[in-house]
Amino acid sequence: MATTNQPGGQRTSGGRMKAKSSRRARSVRTELQLLRAACWLFSERGFHGTGIRDIAETAGVAVSGMYYYAASKDEMLEAVTRRVMDLLMSSSEETLRDIDDPAERLVVLMAVHVAFHARNPRAAKVADHEFQALTGDAREGIQQLRDAYEGVWAETLRAGVRDGVFQDRGSVARLALLQMATGIAHWYRPDGELSIPQLCERFGDMALSLMGASRAGRLLQVHDLTMPDPDLLLERVELSIEPRNEPSHT
Amino acid sequence: MATTNQPGGQRTSGGRMKAKSSRRARSVRTELQLLRAACWLFSERGFHGTGIRDIAETAGVAVSGMYYYAASKDEMLEAVTRRVMDLLMSSSEETLRDIDDPAERLVVLMAVHVAFHARNPRAAKVADHEFQALTGDAREGIQQLRDAYEGVWAETLRAGVRDGVFQDRGSVARLALLQMATGIAHWYRPDGELSIPQLCERFGDMALSLMGASRAGRLLQVHDLTMPDPDLLLERVELSIEPRNEPSHT
DNA sequence: GTCTATATTACGATAGAC
DNA sequence: GTCTATCGTAATATAGAC
Numbered sequence: 001m002a003t004t005n006q007p008g009g010q011r012t013s014g015g016r017m018k019a020k021s022s023r024r025a026r027s028v029r030t031e032l033q034l035l036r037a038a039c040w041l042f043s044e045r046g047f048h049g050t051g052i053r054d055i056a057e058t059a060g061v062a063v064s065g066m067y068y069y070a071a072s073k074d075e076m077l078e079a080v081t082r083r084v085m086d087l088l089m090s091s092s093e094e095t096l097r098d099i100d101d102p103a104e105r106l107v108v109l110m111a112v113h114v115a116f117h118a119r120n121p122r123a124a125k126v127a128d129h130e131f132q133a134l135t136g137d138a139r140e141g142i143q144q145l146r147d148a149y150e151g152v153w154a155e156t157l158r159a160g161v162r163d164g165v166f167q168d169r170g171s172v173a174r175l176a177l178l179q180m181a182t183g184i185a186h187w188y189r190p191d192g193e194l195s196i197p198q199l200c201e202r203f204g205d206m207a208l209s210l211m212g213a214s215r216a217g218r219l220l221q222v223h224d225l226t227m228p229d230p231d232l233l234l235e236r237v238e239l240s241i242e243p244r245n246e247p248s249h250t
Numbered sequence: 251m252a253t254t255n256q257p258g259g260q261r262t263s264g265g266r267m268k269a270k271s272s273r274r275a276r277s278v279r280t281e282l283q284l285l286r287a288a289c290w291l292f293s294e295r296g297f298h299g300t301g302i303r304d305i306a307e308t309a310g311v312a313v314s315g316m317y318y319y320a321a322s323k324d325e326m327l328e329a330v331t332r333r334v335m336d337l338l339m340s341s342s343e344e345t346l347r348d349i350d351d352p353a354e355r356l357v358v359l360m361a362v363h364v365a366f367h368a369r370n371p372r373a374a375k376v377a378d379h380e381f382q383a384l385t386g387d388a389r390e391g392i393q394q395l396r397d398a399y400e401g402v403w404a405e406t407l408r409a410g411v412r413d414g415v416f417q418d419r420g421s422v423a424r425l426a427l428l429q430m431a432t433g434i435a436h437w438y439r440p441d442g443e444l445s446i447p448q449l450c451e452r453f454g455d456m457a458l459s460l461m462g463a464s465r466a467g468r469l470l471q472v473h474d475l476t477m478p479d480p481d482l483l484l485e486r487v488e489l490s491i492e493p494r495n496e497p498s499h500t
Numbered sequence: 501g502t503c504t505a506t507a508t509t510a511c512g513a514t515a516g517a518c
Numbered sequence: 519g520t521c522t523a524t525c526g527t528a529a530t531a532t533a534g535a536c
Contacts, residue, residue, distance in 0.1 A: 024501060048298035049383060052530060065502050067531070129379060133299060170443060172452055179433030180426040187425055194422065202422055209459045274519060302512060314514075315520050323512070 017070045017079045031069050032240060033059040035083075038076040040243040043122040047077055047133040058247045077130060078138045083241055084127035085145035088116055091236040092152060095228050102160030103213050104225050107204035109153055113181045114203045115233050118196045120242040121185040128182055153178060160211065165220070167212035177207055197230040267320045267329045281319050282490060283309040285333075288326040290493040293372040297327055297383040308497045327380060328388045333491055334377035335395035338366055341486040342402060345478050352410030353463050354475050357454035359403055363431045364453045365483050368446045370492040371435040378432055403428065410461065415470070417462035427457055447480040 017031070037058035041050040052073055056063045070076045092112045099105050117124045131142050153174050160166035181203055194202065204222040213220040267281070287308035291300040302323055306313045320326045342362045349355050367374045381392050403424050410416035431453055444452065454472040463470040 027501070030501085046296055046298055046383065048296055051528075053528090061501095062503055063530090064504085064532075068501065073530070133296065169452060169456065172444065172449070173456070175433060175437055176430040176453070176456055179436075180430035183425060183429030186429075193420060199422070202419065203426070206419065206423070206426055206460050209462055210456050212459055277519070280519085301510075303510090311519095312521055313512090314522085317513070318519065 017075055026069060030059070030061060030065075034061070034066060034069055035076070035080060035241040036243045037247060039080050039123050039126055039241050040247055042077060042080065042130050043125040047073075047126075047130040074134060074138060077126070078134060078142065080123060080241060081127045081131045081134070081142050082145070083239065084120070084123050085142065085149065087237065087239055088113070088127075089145065089149050089152075091116065092149070094236060095233065096152075101225075102156055102163055103165050103208065103215070103220050105156045106160065106166075106207055106211065106213070107222050107225055108228060109156060110177070110181060110204050110207045111200040111228060111233060112237065113178070114184060114200045115196055116237040116239075117182060117184040118188040118199055119234065119237050120239045121188060123239055123242045124182070124185040128185065150174065150178065157211070160213070165213055165215060169211065173211060177210060180206070196234065200230070200233070201227070267325055276319060280309070280311060280315075284311070284316060284319055285326065285330060285491040286493045287497060289330050289373050289376055289491050290497055292327060292330065292380050293375040297323075297376075297380045324384060324388060327376070328384060328392070330373060330491060331377045331381045331384070331392050332395070333489065334370070334373045335392065335399065337487065337489055338363070338377075339395065339399050339402075341366065342399070344486060345483065346402075351475075352406055352413055353415050353458065353465070353470050355406045356410065356416075356457055356461065356463070357472050357475055358478060359406060360427070360431060360454050360457045361450040361478060361483060362487065363428070364434060364450045365446055366487040366489075367432060367434040368438040368449055369484065369487050370489045371438060373489055373492045374432070374435040378435065400424065400428065407461070410463070415463055415465060419461065423461060427460060430456070446484065450480070450483070451477070 017035075034055065037055050038050075041054050041058060044050075045054075050073075052063055052066060055073075055076070056066045059066070070079065092109060095108050095112050096105055099108060131139070134142060154171070157166060157174055161168045184199070184203075188199070201222050204225075204227070208220050208222065267285075284305065287305050288300075291304050291308060294300075295304075300323075302313055302316060305323075305326070306316045309316070320329070342359060345358050345362050346355055349358060377392075381389070384392060404421070407416060407424055411418045434449070434453075438449070451472050454477070458470050458472065
């Protein structure tokens, strides 16, 4: 997860802010603080509602210092969003590995999605709502990531319908499932009535209910299925740029 | 729905932009065009991403002409949002009148919510996502309307749980139900696979499934219940400020 | 790597003529 | 009621010293 920090080291990137052709090394710490500040502020005030002065001040650097790490405000938004989508995708695929049963795949997908959104609400909100402020290639790239992620859900639902485990509720079902879980980023609080594992189970149950999941004429519940280990799950959805506390600079 | 337009007429307001102590009358047509332009642009680019020049140009008036109708950009956002919440609330209450059964109340609430969001996606997006750009009293006022609306849902679910018709899934269920239907504003297209009445029925079924709605040991479906007349429903959710087509000025 | 200082444009809002 | 013209500020981004 940590990037190399050797002088002159070429980073292959893929989610990080663009490497300029500079001979100097970059401070990993500063880069992280900038992304965290951007993540926090974009989620709190929106992309257009956030000024580069706000980001720089929150991160504790001068405005021009920011431009050593990112070529523009847009690039910071892209960096935050791409990290979210990358981790969401990779943690899903990793957790789905070796699971074939459609019902189990659905509750796993839901558990990853729920855990991610509860654990990284700020970053998730940015990726879900602010990414549309991007334009051109950046937006297209993010859109492809989103499509790929939704594709995994679509395949899982289709397989379940084919096997007769799920009712066929069309693509509407996928959109409804994703939307209801994504909303968690807006209201989840660590001191709420449910812990993250409990939230995963409840949303798993709701997903199975919503798809009318049944086997041998009996309705399925999460309780009947094998769930991923909660600790492992929480570890997999850990995102480094999620702001840990309200920044004191503000 | 139409406001009086007599010179010097005092408007009691309640959702409209503030009446200044002006002796001149206001053009209802211009006011509507301004709100429509604001609605369109706020939904497309976000509140902070929209300039007053954009709004004025789209509405076909000079920038200063706008300020004859609204004291600030904030006030326009408040006006749009308040109209959304007012209509959502009033159409729900009207359609719920004389319906006591919790399961029927749930599918009616869902039908109104779905129809509203499919029919007025731009306005709904503004009310759902941009209202947080408001500050102070304006924000508090809108928040109260939202709380009141969610309260109707909460009561309905609680009654259903009390009667043993719904499973108890806590407040999480309410949030999930609202969220999944609200998402319609993001993806619904009039030329999609489902018409609005069909969408209402499908979401009604999903809501019943999600709540595990059953009576006499048999799972409930919308098909088993009385639904409001689709035409009447669509008429009730008609919002005057929803932009009808993409503005040509842009 | 990070800073101070500044260029340049866009923003929200207003004054005052008609 | 709607316009043209403009004010003052804040925005993004860059130049160049250290």
